Amino acid sequence: MAYREGRFWQPDVTVATVVVDDGRLLCVEERVQGQLVLNQPAGHLEPDESLLEAALRETLEETGWDVRLTAFIGAYQWKAPETGRHYLRFAFAAEPLRHDPSRTLDEGIERALWLAPPELRAEAARHRSPLVWQVVADYQAGRRHPLALVQHLG
Template sequence: NQPAGHLEPDESLLEAARRETLEETGWEVAPTAFIGAYQWKAETGRHYLRFAFAADPVRHLPDRPLDDGIVQALWLTPSELQSQSHRHRSPLVWQVVQDFLAGRRSPLSTLQQIA
């Protein structure tokens, strides 16, 4: 799975993307583009909404503990990731990568937070 999670109160989507990435990988990142918004209905009937971003790595904090339940951050090539599709949390994992590889990018200014 890519880093994912929930919005905290009064948090923007970009703030959440930076925070979740840090909490789940130990990396500070700088979002560079919006890849897309994705909705998926699981077999349980539960709906999931994902906002995906491209980002540049800024700084690795190797001594920072990762969120509970995360054993390690693992970086895979696209072919390695695709070969593990049976382990993906949802079909959104590979769809986001496909869209990124196809060059799908929108400016971050596409997202607006109205106070």
């Protein structure tokens, strides 16, 4: 592990899920540092959790939707210019199964909403990061890989 600024450095490992239903994308509107931003259902990998488990958990916690993962879209590396934090995002495609409208959403999540891709793209200034649109663009371009590419050796 690289040593940086007096401590060991490691990127933030996150997952994101592109959930599609009838051409619309499941998105979250969340409050980050006082700003209302748009994102996919996404969040950090927790200890002893597989990437697939994290994607399912984060989607449920942030939207109230149980989903079925259908493909691995890709891995994305990004450095946030304002904080210098490094992110390693693993993105998955999914289809919705069931919704629990009574479920309390994660702290900071204002609401889950369905947007057509042009609607999401038109809101680029409100995307939490450039990863939001890049993952969708890759999904739309047909980038889907078997889930078996993502191995968890627990």
